[in-house]
Amino acid sequence: MPGSLILVDLSTNLGRRQFANPVFVASGTFGYGFEVERLADISKLGAIVTKSVTLEPRTGNPPPRIVETTGGMINSIGLANVGVERYISDYLPQLQGGGADFIMNIAGSTSDEYLKVLEKVEAISTDIAGYEINISCPNVSEGGMEFGVSADQTARLTRRLRKRTERLLIMKLSPNVTDITAIGLAAQDNGADAVSAINTLVGMSIDINSQRPDIYRTLGGLSGPAIKPVGIASVYKLARKLSIPIIGIGGITSAEDVIEYTLAGASAVQIGTANFRDPACGINIINDLRSRLEDSNIDRYQSLIGQVKTYQ
Amino acid sequence: MPGSLILVDLSTNLGRRQFANPVFVASGTFGYGFEVERLADISKLGAIVTKSVTLEPRTGNPPPRIVETTGGMINSIGLANVGVERYISDYLPQLQGGGADFIMNIAGSTSDEYLKVLEKVEAISTDIAGYEINISCPNVSEGGMEFGVSADQTARLTRRLRKRTERLLIMKLSPNVTDITAIGLAAQDNGADAVSAINTLVGMSIDINSQRPDIYRTLGGLSGPAIKPVGIASVYKLARKLSIPIIGIGGITSAEDVIEYTLAGASAVQIGTANFRDPACGINIINDLRSRLEDSNIDRYQSLIGQVKTYQ
Amino acid sequence: MKQIDALIVANRQLAHQIWQMELAAPDLADDITGPGQFIEILISASWEKPLRRPMSIAGYTDGKLTIIYKIFGPSSHQLSQRAAGDYLSIMGPLGNTFTINNQLFPILIGGGVGLAPVWWLHRKLEAAGTAHALILGARSGEEHFIESQPDKNILLTTDDGSAGIAGTVLVPLPAILANNPNSMVFSCGPEPMLRAIQEFTADKQLPAQLSVESYMACGLGICQGCAIKTDGARNKPFSLVCTDGPVFDAGELDFG
Amino acid sequence: MKQIDALIVANRQLAHQIWQMELAAPDLADDITGPGQFIEILISASWEKPLRRPMSIAGYTDGKLTIIYKIFGPSSHQLSQRAAGDYLSIMGPLGNTFTINNQLFPILIGGGVGLAPVWWLHRKLEAAGTAHALILGARSGEEHFIESQPDKNILLTTDDGSAGIAGTVLVPLPAILANNPNSMVFSCGPEPMLRAIQEFTADKQLPAQLSVESYMACGLGICQGCAIKTDGARNKPFSLVCTDGPVFDAGELDFG
């Protein structure tokens, strides 16, 4: 309604933790947060999920690491990151001054590795909001199958991590499975506060002139608007089976996309690939979301969660 | 090379069957073939895969059935088709006169249903090239899980069908699984001559104004250029494990895409969604493919199969 | 039916958000059968939006095909940016046509962007000297591109009363019917309007033909994507807008 | 570094497939540090291609930023279709710069589309009255947009000999070096050319800075997508072209 003076409450809850708004930025697509400070007021973001941190520093995969596809991109960065020690010494201090809530994304190749990273952060005093666990990593001690494709391994990893933190614990689900809800339930039943979905789809492309893969590691992760329908479907399926909150990810570029994920069942969302095109897009999306809800006379963002009206 | 007079051999083999060229049209995206006759010389196509036929006629799902997405579309047609009796009486005669090789795609909700459809066609005299089995159908006698997500069910269905035909038997694989190669191996080990990959990805979208799903059945199948990287990755993974030929499907719009699938390991391809934009695109792609190979002095299409040069 | 690259002869704004494009399409002449038929337009070479957009034919004279379209989303906006001299890939003509019954007085009703086929029918009847009525509805006067001529039974309505008769296209209908009790309605427009006309004509036992819309992928009867419910008089639960329609007897349609 | 909508002041063809665009970008003035820096351009609002395209800055004067680009694929073609008066979303300036050593005679070498930063450096040295040599290479004469001026040490080469010196950019190098033994090479161009220069300069123990390319997603050091191998002199296996580069000492680079 033009001229309406309704004050929209954009806040949302994940477990016991409240966030100022539901628009987060996704791991690996916003660095450690402050890289974008010159371009946008990042303190306005619902939360910043920092890039995957591992126990040891990692230099990442050999190039080429990225390629564009229709409506998306493939990446295989290989978890290049500074390692948990430098994360704590160099980055946490800056993050804490930044004003935005932040969530630390953790990756590992054994469950001990995940545990150690988390324990090191738990051991210090920090105002980190919680952890997102990237389980799309090959589990080297279990034969190289990704943690995230096995409900059992997801269950075990969640259980072990849960014992070590009171903070928000989010398991980030892979879409490359027959039944994502089985993995989501394993996370929920073992103490996760929330799940986020989806990580990238396994994808590949080939340069037909050189006959080489466009990505050094041959296979990579597909992200961007192309995968949004898979993300929406995943969130919808999870929402019907799980009782914990879901963070929707995949191809978000607009406030309309945020609402779509929310109707499907998301309590918050993360923006990934779109940050590369416009690092300030998260802020614009928050403003657009507020106006859109105002215009529709919706005074609480949370009232939209899971409200899709199916035909059947 | 300009002026080169090399004669490119586009023919390809699936099992014992040879096809004039590797560019087929995908089930459900070209009707029964002759609908497009006014627009293109369909006899030039490598093969026409007709839309899924079931034992009984099906009216399909209530509308809305399709929606556009970034770089793709979602459909849930519900296997609307005339049933095998009318396929035999009304369509087969026309198909046989059409000049193109054709492959019958079969769907069912129990394995008996698949069997009966196939048996009815085997019982008559026809020059059908073979069968493509759409296993992305819920198996009602096994609790509604899709045939295509279970290696066991795929194995059983393949074995039973194999016993009833000498013709080309192609199992069409779903990408909505943790490990597509396990399903592919089940098909191969039980007598399939080839596999085709991929069928559509599970996807969903919501009209945020009406808050309704864009598709009556809520979830549908995502197709189009958006999914090409998933198709390429699937074919590549299958090619490394299987020894039978693979038909590549997913997001093909150009001769370049055909070459990409071929390098990844496909012996032939199928064009789906792109037919809706240009029903003559298959013919154009065949011509472009010929020129491209000519220009690169490649005299046999088949010499490209699986030739991707990975870095590692 | 053909797929051609048609030369854009003209592309201009008719009214607020309403545009008209004229295309050179002499090759389609043999297949043109009349109002109701549509074409499938490839708006852009980009694959961001893979599908063509259906647009009703609003006229076909001397090999020139006209469409009238509304700026609705990004695609129709892009269409309005195309310049005369460019080429546009179109496929058509597709679909069936309105069928005039010589015994009945034709009442043509077009709403919003759905006026294209009705407009063409109007021009044809006019050219043939066939008496008929034309009612065009819009939200406000700025969306109309002709003047009302009540003496010639050309009536405009607007929801906001800013031009012509205030209210929906149904308002002037009783008066026309009073003068022409043996009438038949031909209409195209937004679904709520078609629903209202379906109800009205059923009530009055007036025959009516409605041209309906649906999302389309192929336009050729192949994808089965454009199905609508027709569990009215027709003997099947669903019909395809692209090949069974877009024109249906009002009684067949089930707007749910 | 900022993200702005820059007004297109001019966009014109310089040579075969080579275009130049001038953008009003006064807001970037404070961050401009010199040749080597680049911007990230959003070519189209369509999400068919989600990523921006990096383009080197070919000049910056009075708040006007110039790029020189080659029609390579659909995106650069689209860029050439943009008209003066339109706005273009750009992000920048990004990346590091060439570093002139006052003790050494600068030899600038640009190949193909990689001439933009070299061109800017040339203009700067020219303006400062600093003696230097400029070698521009192309496949054939139609791709060159200036004349050679051997007296001023401005030399053109073409692979096909259709203009300037026949052969690669390496052909005139020994003669220049003979006159200027204490030189340093600054170059940008296609990878095979950079490889050749790397080899040549290593051989002759000449210092050289090379501006390299890589696919980019963010341009900001965030995505780690633009990594290249730098297991040469540098102490790390990979470097980021967008933030560690695009200019590297020739010795650092490992072209594999």
Ligand SMILES: Cc1cc2nc3c(=O)[nH]c(=O)nc-3n(C[C@H](O)[C@H](O)[C@H](O)COP(=O)(O)OP(=O)(O)OC[C@H]3O[C@@H](n4cnc5c(N)ncnc54)[C@H](O)[C@@H]3O)c2cc1C
């Ligand atoms: C038989 C027929 C005749 C028509 N005649 C006219 C006419 O004469 N004049 C006129 O203005 N309009 C006509 N239309 C409607 C016209 O096709 C729509 O306006 C157009 O498709 C959507 O507008 P847009 O392209 O600008 O919006 P877009 O921005 O392209 O679409 C908005 C959104 O709508 C959805 N959408 C649009 N089209 C489709 C599709 N085909 N399939 C699935 N989803 C889709 C997508 O989600 C899309 O993102 C007709 C439609 C039919 C079926």
Ligand SMILES: Cc1cc2nc3c(=O)[nH]c(=O)nc-3n(C[C@H](O)[C@H](O)[C@H](O)COP(=O)(O)OP(=O)(O)OC[C@H]3O[C@@H](n4cnc5c(N)ncnc54)[C@H](O)[C@@H]3O)c2cc1C
């Ligand atoms: C630092 C730097 C400076 C540059 N300066 C210039 C310059 O001054 N002038 C100039 O002409 N060019 C310059 N380039 C190269 C320019 O960015 C490329 O020409 C352009 O990205 C590809 O051309 P296109 O957009 O027309 O082709 P497109 O048709 O858009 O691309 C062809 C294909 O290449 C691939 N591709 C292209 N860009 C990317 C990407 N960013 N990530 C992944 N895949 C991609 C995609 O598969 C795409 O389909 C520079 C590049 C870098 C890194």
Ligand SMILES: Cc1cc2nc3c(=O)[nH]c(=O)nc-3n(C[C@H](O)[C@H](O)[C@H](O)COP(=O)(O)O)c2cc1C
């Ligand atoms: C370049 C790139 C790097 C990424 N790195 C990580 C990562 O380190 N950890 C992680 O959990 N997800 C990572 N992701 C996945 C994203 O967080 C997100 O789940 C995915 O991209 C889907 O969202 P989008 O479609 O909005 O990009 C990365 C994605 C991209 C494109």
Ligand SMILES: Cc1cc2nc3c(=O)[nH]c(=O)nc-3n(C[C@H](O)[C@H](O)[C@H](O)COP(=O)(O)O)c2cc1C
């Ligand atoms: C509208 C539509 C209908 C389809 N119907 C069938 C079908 O009946 N049987 C089948 O096996 N696959 C069907 N498919 C899947 C296609 O054959 C193909 O596997 C898929 O669309 C991926 O290819 P594409 O990206 O080129 O479209 C259908 C796809 C679409 C878009």
Ligand code: FES
């Ligand atoms: S649009 Fe494909 S059947 Fe009608």
Ligand code: FES
């Ligand atoms: S382009 Fe993203 S880190 Fe360089």
